[in-house]
Amino acid sequence: MKKYLILIIIITFFNCNSTAQKKEQTVYKVSKTDAEWQVELSEIEFNVLRKEGTEPPFSSPLNKIYNAGTYHCKACNTPLFKSEHKFDSGSGWPSFDREIKGNVAFSTDNKLAYTRAEEHCATCGGHLGHVFNDGPKNTTGKRHCINGVALKFVPKKKP
Numbered sequence: 001m002k003k004y005l006i007l008i009i010i011i012t013f014f015n016c017n018s019t020a021q022k023k024e025q026t027v028y029k030v031s032k033t034d035a036e037w038q039v040e041l042s043e044i045e046f047n048v049l050r051k052e053g054t055e056p057p058f059s060s061p062l063n064k065i066y067n068a069g070t071y072h073c074k075a076c077n078t079p080l081f082k083s084e085h086k087f088d089s090g091s092g093w094p095s096f097d098r099e100i101k102g103n104v105a106f107s108t109d110n111k112l113a114y115t116r117a118e119e120h121c122a123t124c125g126g127h128l129g130h131v132f133n134d135g136p137k138n139t140t141g142k143r144h145c146i147n148g149v150a151l152k153f154v155p156k157k158k159p
Helices: 001-015 034-040 043-051
Strands: 069-073 079-082 104-109 114-120 126-130 143-146 151-155
Touching: 034 043, 043 126, 079 143, 079 151, 104 126
Parallel strands: none
Antiparallel strands: 069 079, 069 151, 104 114, 114 126, 126 143
16 A cells, blocks of 8 residues: 555656646747757857856956947847946846846746746847846846847947
């Protein structure tokens, strides 16, 4: 009897695949196959934007750029962050205290031992990074920790 109870518990545990546990499939305005993205993106850009990877800290040249302009999605060119909202978090990744509303989508990431808010481009679904509640207290209190390879900096045009 004890063996059957253990077997039932194991089977139940491994068969808990309710729809609440499955990630919803979102349809984006820009939608391509992995093969199409691989042609357009470098290996590390593809790994970060399409496979939710992370670039090494302090590896992005965008980390130390503070010129006026806008940071766009490297995959689809959607404007995501403004330079006036960028700050040096010391984390090794470009950080912003807010996104351009409507251009960044959020989901839950449970890949580590805790839950994080994951950020994606709302146009193509490209993985950008994560948002944390340890940003500047004098503004939003948010730290959008973004992979530099997911971004393209577009300088502000001079009048």
